[in-house]
Amino acid sequence: MTAISTILKAQQRRRHVRVLASTLAFILIALSAYLVLLGQGPMALSPRQVIDVLTGGGSKNHIRLVWDLRLPVAIATVIVGAALGLAGSWTQTMARNPLASPDILGVTGGASVLVVLGTVHSRPSFAESIPEFWWRACLAMIGALLVVILLAVLGGIGTSNRIVIIGIALSLMFNALVAYLMRSAQILRAAEAQTWLAGSTGFVHMEVILPLLVALAPFLAIGIWCARELPLLAHDDSSATTLGVNISRQRAFLLIAATGISAVVASVVGPIGFIALLAPHLARMVARTPTPSPLASAAAGAALLTVCAVIAGAIPVNAPVGAVSSVIGGCALVIVVWNCLLYTSDAADEEDSV
Numbered sequence: 001m002t003a004i005s006t007i008l009k010a011q012q013r014r015r016h017v018r019v020l021a022s023t024l025a026f027i028l029i030a031l032s033a034y035l036v037l038l039g040q041g042p043m044a045l046s047p048r049q050v051i052d053v054l055t056g057g058g059s060k061n062h063i064r065l066v067w068d069l070r071l072p073v074a075i076a077t078v079i080v081g082a083a084l085g086l087a088g089s090w091t092q093t094m095a096r097n098p099l100a101s102p103d104i105l106g107v108t109g110g111a112s113v114l115v116v117l118g119t120v121h122s123r124p125s126f127a128e129s130i131p132e133f134w135w136r137a138c139l140a141m142i143g144a145l146l147v148v149i150l151l152a153v154l155g156g157i158g159t160s161n162r163i164v165i166i167g168i169a170l171s172l173m174f175n176a177l178v179a180y181l182m183r184s185a186q187i188l189r190a191a192e193a194q195t196w197l198a199g200s201t202g203f204v205h206m207e208v209i210l211p212l213l214v215a216l217a218p219f220l221a222i223g224i225w226c227a228r229e230l231p232l233l234a235h236d237d238s239s240a241t242t243l244g245v246n247i248s249r250q251r252a253f254l255l256i257a258a259t260g261i262s263a264v265v266a267s268v269v270g271p272i273g274f275i276a277l278l279a280p281h282l283a284r285m286v287a288r289t290p291t292p293s294p295l296a297s298a299a300a301g302a303a304l305l306t307v308c309a310v311i312a313g314a315i316p317v318n319a320p321v322g323a324v325s326s327v328i329g330g331c332a333l334v335i336v337v338w339n340c341l342l343y344t345s346d347a348a349d350e351e352d353s354v
Helices: 002-039 047-054 060-095 107-120 132-155 161-183 187-197 206-233 237-242 247-269 275-287 294-314 321-353
Strands: none
Touching (some): 002 047, 002 294, 060 275, 132 247, 206 294, 275 321
């Protein structure tokens, strides 16, 4: 018994080391892309010039360019990527489904419907007295809350795969509603809504960063509180229940935390797809763990979105970061689905042979 315990502890230590090493690797990638992103633009700066400005040096033009214009965009990119990667790791472990992520579950779709509706057709009455960002944030949060309620009523919090299936159906329905609203809108308002729908961190100002962090804080606290039992949710329902996990409660809290994070992010930068889906897979593959580590997933999300932002700034066409992440994420989704089909086929062959 002691030998088995020693072996298990050694495996756990090695797993923790791999998670920590992969997290540091993703942080280094994010930091490198962060410096490149700060130097991108019509007036290009080298990483050395960027570091010089950040440490108190540089000319007045460079200081104004980095601190006033590019720094808020780079900070928002890192925060949004990390938040989406964290939310994706929670939903994939909670649902025990590699395709489960807030955008696949329809959360960003629900937020998009209300924001587009308020932009192109029925702008809320309270929007006249507050900045555009805040009323869009309110509509996005309401849309995400409605999606959570629909998932709970139609899919059931105590289930796993059913939530994903219902979420995909809701996402497709919301995409159709957004397309209809855009087709029936005036061209100027449709263009305004399309700018938000593209998903971009390029319009973020420094005064938005603090409200973004404050809005994320309660959902992060809920998810972190549930994280101690997150590995147990990776088991089947009967095993998790035997180990003392209240499955319905934990899934409900994790779903609220993940959807809340996605709604806050969408309200600031618009719907950015596939980061929440792809980042946990990168974290799991690099760390070689059975389930994605939330810490490594957050670092992978920050690195992935920052690299996408660098790519968006490097190509000759003016493309938002959401478009780049969608292209990369779409290809990755095909690979994930293909691997799932292969795994299911192999498992079925093993059962037949037994």
